[in-house]
Amino acid sequence: MLPIQIIFISFFLAALWFTWRRKAYAWSILWILASIIILLPQSTTVIAHAVGVGRGVDVVVYASIAILFVLIFRLYIAVERLERQLTEMVKRDALKQLP
Amino acid sequence: MKVVAVIPAYKESERITNTIHGVSSFVDTIIVVDDGSCDGTKEKVISLGPHIIFLEHALNRGQGAALRTGNEGALKIGAEIIVHIDADGQHDPACIPALIQPLIQGTHDIVFGSRFLGSVPIGIPKTRLLLLQCAKSFNAFFMGIPKTVTDPQSGIRAMTRFASMHIPFRQDRMAHCSEILQLVTCGSLRWKEVPVDVRYTEASVRKGQRSTDALKIVWHLLIGIFA
Incomplete structure (x- = not known):
């Protein structure tokens, strides 16, 4: 196992523990999927070839950036x-001072 | 016709008194919207007497927000004409009659004061002029505001009661100028520009917008489309 894999896997294990402690089991899907990609990087090559990208790692990076972009954009709008x-609240409050 | 001036003020304790004195002879009522200042603007305005209507934002929400509060307040007290004018005294209040005349005559619904019709603004920095040119191009290409609008970022305007109810601008901060221009020029309201005199004093340039604020305006306009 590569050092980077050990680091990521221990992070995901910790994440699993934290989410299970809060009984948020659905999060496990994310951590387990991520663990599979970390342990078997070749598994993403299939998807990469299917969409026309050379390496599996690249497709993961592209997808992550796209997802992050959408999430941040939604956050800004929220x-x-x-x-x-x-502002609406502040306005209503200010208008109460009208004589 | 009842003419109400709306003066949005943020940290203007040094200049607000002079501005109010200047404006008061040209309008029937003045509404000052204090946008969460903490420098004694409130005390200065209240000391002038109860005939100045004072509305206070509990939090700083921006000039656009202050103008919306002022507009609604003006409508509630029966304003027939609403004049927006900056608190820092850079606009010459003597321009107000020229702004409201087309409204009284009924030929127009909203009149914008322009710094670039006729007289050359006094003391305007060169960088500001360049920036305003860029703003004009941005307004034309991204907002659909006609290039015949000579001042893309004017803070002085007058509108009828009808117009103020039919310009649903939503931007809280400085982007409201472009937004109002867009709503008006792309809508069915009758508008025109008249020349106004602007004095750029050292204080008003220092306290006024920085050049980097232009980027913020662009950002808010882009995000505002989706929110």
Whole structure:
């Protein structure tokens, strides 16, 4: 086993333990899938070839960046909506001071 | 016609008194919206007397938000014409009659003050001029605002009651200028620009927008489409 695999696997084991302690078993799917990719990097080659990417690792990196981009974008929009709601509250509060 | 001036103020304790004195002779009522200042702006305004309507934002929400609060307040007290003017005194209040005249005559619904029609702005920094040119191009290409609009970021405008109810701008911060221009020029309201005099004093440049704020405006406009 490569050192990087040991680091990742111990992280996922810790993650499993933390999520199980909170009875959030659904998270296990994510950690187990990630562990499979770390332990058997070749397994992603099948997907990579299917979509026309040379190496399996590359497809994982591309997919991660795309997913992160979408998540951050959604986060920004959620914050913007929250800010608008906050502004609405501040406005209502201010208008109570009208004579 | 009842003319109400809405003055959004954030940390303007040094200049707000002069601005109010300047504006008061041209309008019937003044609403100052204090956007969460902590520098004594509130005390300065209240000391001028109860005829100045003072609305306070509990938190700083930006100039666009303050103008929305001011607009709603003005509508509630029966304003027929609403004038937006900056608190820092960079706009000459003597421009107000020229702004509201087309509204009183009924030929237009909203009038924007432009720094670039006729008289050259006093003391405007060169970098600001360049930035405003870029803003104009951005407005034209990304927002669909006609290039005939000479001032892309004007803080002084007057509108009828009807117009203020039909410009549903949502941007809280500085992006509201472009948003209002877009809603108006791409809608059915009758608009025009009139020249206004602007004084760029050292203080107003220092406290005013930094050049990097332009990027923030672009960002808020882009995110605002989706939110």
